[in-house]
Amino acid sequence: MALSRKDMEELAVLAQIAFDEEELTDLQVQLNNLLQYVETINEIDTENVEPTFYLLPLQNVWRQDEDGHQPLAPEEVFQNAPEHERGFFKVPRIL
Amino acid sequence: MDIFDLTAHELSDLLKKREITDLDITSAILKRIQQIDGDVRAYVTITEENALNAARNVHERRSKGDDLPPLAGIPMALKDNFCTKGVRTTCSSRMLENFIPPYSATVVDKLLENSAVLLGKLNMDEFAMGSSTESSYFFPTRNPWDLDRVPGGSSGGSAAAVAAGEAVFALGSDTGGSIRQPAAFCGIVGMKPTYGLVSRNGVVAFASSMDQVGPLTKDVRDCALVLNAIAGYDPLDSTSVNRNVPDYTAFLTGEIKGKRIGVVREMIDDGLDSRVAEVFNNAVSKLEELGAVVDECSLPVAATASVPVYHIIAPAEASSNLARFDGVRYGFRAVPEKGKKYTLEEMYMKTRSEGFGPEVKRRIMMGTYVLSSGCYEKYYLKAAKVRTLIKKDFEQAYERFDVLITPTTPDLPFLLGEKVNPLDSYNSDKYTVPVNIAGLPAISIPCGFVEGLPVGMQIIAPAFREDSLFQVAYAFEQNTPYHRERPPIKRRASEEKAKGSDIND
Structure with missing residues (x-):
């Protein structure tokens, strides 16, 4: 099942990336080639095989909610923000 | 030999004997950078003044008779995905071109506690996605053995800087071979430790399970000295493993009699450059000569399915990790034309469109697709199941062998611009990727040359058996001359071409 033009447009919205027509055409060819390549693993029998998502037998790692890691100072939190005002990150108007 | 040719342990010995000062060393390396980095282009940011101040500080403490660790006064540099407090950290991306981290990665703090001297930040493939350092937003780095060729990647700046004497050592990150492949291409030593041995807190994430x-x-x-400094449990990294870390220099015995070494059959097949194969076969003979018991072994699934599995799992994790770059809290934000305004969604989409380069966008799109509803089972879940089989392949091999060996890469360093098709360049990682999928430790060491270009041998051990890697790697190194070779910093391919055309004329 190859990716159609419409699939590509929907995917771009999911990925939150704007592409121009030409970029999307190139990408469609590249992704379809790549998918064809990775689909070779479908030939491997994985009947009754458990998936591996994590390599270590670790469960959730907790710590006590007490003098743990020092939080950043407010000026450090905002030092890289493209726009901020009165202790808030500023974004284009929503409402 | 010049100062910039020496290793950290050699410099450390000279410092102890007071034959040289900390300031001499840092000044010499900074001068080397000034002389050759215009050609090599390993550095994105050079922190000259900080480096000189740090070196002076170490020198003062040494003069007072302070007992200093082996890396004290040794100038080093970091791949530009390690957060460094107050020093720009770009991931070689427009997205982070002006990002100044408010804190340092745990491993950076550890090196600074060891009084190593930070020289600056090194070029890489954008967000560590690539095998040539050509996907850097800023400029490609060049291979010091032949400036017409790539240094490998994604830690290409790190490998080129160390090979060229522009840093005594460097840190890199390795998701599918990004330390070992450039180390092999640049004729140096590069190690990917076991998943969980070294903290990743403060290192910009690419594919978190690898x-x-x-x-x-x-x-x-x-390599052992640097691993001593950076290994160990970190409560700030939830994948960090709490276990005792040995002194890795204790395993540098040179003794490998009876060590059982498996040569991975599927990795010396038709896909391997015949000249690389010859060098590798000689290296295998050397190990036998040193008393190792060498036999062939097979990794039927790991050797064939790892690259496709990698190109499902890595983009899936990357698409999630890179969702944080949205132009709100830090990093690049797209600005609309004068008089126009973006909606919030337009701002997100334009920011990510203008801030990321083509390879990063390609991988985000791929990852978004394989995780999308209806595709998850077919791609991601299937890949996770094959991952289990890849791990099993290695487990079975380690019933018979202490370590496995392969060439680090199937071919020699390629020319800049030579590999434009993404699938071609993905192939360059086919011997290194299985190791990340299984979470194992592996090291690449120089094992010979082909027409002046270095060849690397990869040694792979079971999880947390870095001791075996050091034993075998050190024994081989101490009985071969390759690690003492230094690169010419020349454009060899074009010079040879020019010579060739003279003859034809």
Whole structure:
């Protein structure tokens, strides 16, 4: 099942990336080639095989909610923000 | 030999004997950078003044008779995905071109506590996605053995800087070979430790189930010294494993009699450059001569399915990790034309469109697709199941062998611009990727040359058996001359071409 033009447009919205027509055409060819390549693993029998998502037998790692890691100072939190005002990150108007 | 040719342990010995000062060393390396980095282009940011101040400070403490660790006064540099407090950290991306981290990665703090001297930040493939350092937003780095060729990647700046004497050692990160492949291409030592051995807190994430931090050094002893400094449990990294860390220099015995070494059959097949194969076969004979018991072994699934599995799992994790770059809290934000305004969604989409380069966008799109509803089972879940079989392949092999060996890469360093098709360049990682999928430790060491270009041998051990890697790597290194070779910093391919055309004329 190859990716159609419409699939590509929907995917771009999911990925939150704007592409121009030409970029999307190139990408469609590249992704379809790549998918064809990775689909070779479908030939491997994985009947009754458990998936591996994590390599270590670790469960959730907790710590006590007490003098743990020092939080950043407010000026450090905002030092890289493209726009901020009165202790808030500023974004284009929503409402 | 010049100062910039020496290893960390050699410099450390000279410092102890007071034959040289900390300031001499840092000044010499900074001068080397000034002389050759215009050609090599390993550095994105050079922190000259900080480096000189740090070196002066170490020198003062040394003069007072302070007992200093082996890396004290040794100038080093970091791949530009390690957060460094107050020093720009770009991931070689427009997205982070002006990002100044408010804190340092745990491993950076550890190196600074060891009084190593930070020289600056090194070029890489954008967000560590690539095998040539050509996907850097800023400029490609060049291979010091032949400036017409790539240094490998994604830690290409790290490997080139160490090989060229522009840093005594460097740190890199390795998700599918990004330390070992450039180390092999640049003729140095590069190690990917076991998943969980070294903290990743403060290292910009690419594919979290595979990313690992490791050293790039001029020899195996330096590798052990750097791993000593950076390994160990970190409560700030929830994948960090709480276990005792040995002194890795204790395993540099040179003794490998009776060590059982498996040569991975599927990795010396038709896909391997015949010249690389010849060098590798000689290296295998050397190990036998040193008393190792060498036999062939097979990794039927790991050797064939790892690259496709990688190109499902890595983009899936990357698409999630890179969702944080949205132009709100830090990093690049797209600005609309004068008089126009973006909606919030337009701002997100334009920011990510203008801030990321083509390879990063390609991988985000791929990852978004394989995780999308209706595709998850077919791609991601299937890949996770094959991952289990890849792990099993290695487990079975380690019933018979202490370590496995392969060539680090199937071919020699390629020319800049030579590999434009993404699938071509993905192939360059086919011997290194299985190791990340299984979370194992592996080291690449120089094992010979083909027409002046270095060849690397990869040694792979079971999880947390870095001791075996050091034993075998050190024994091989101490009985071969390759680690003492230094690159010419020349454009060889074009010079040879020019010579060739003279003859034809």
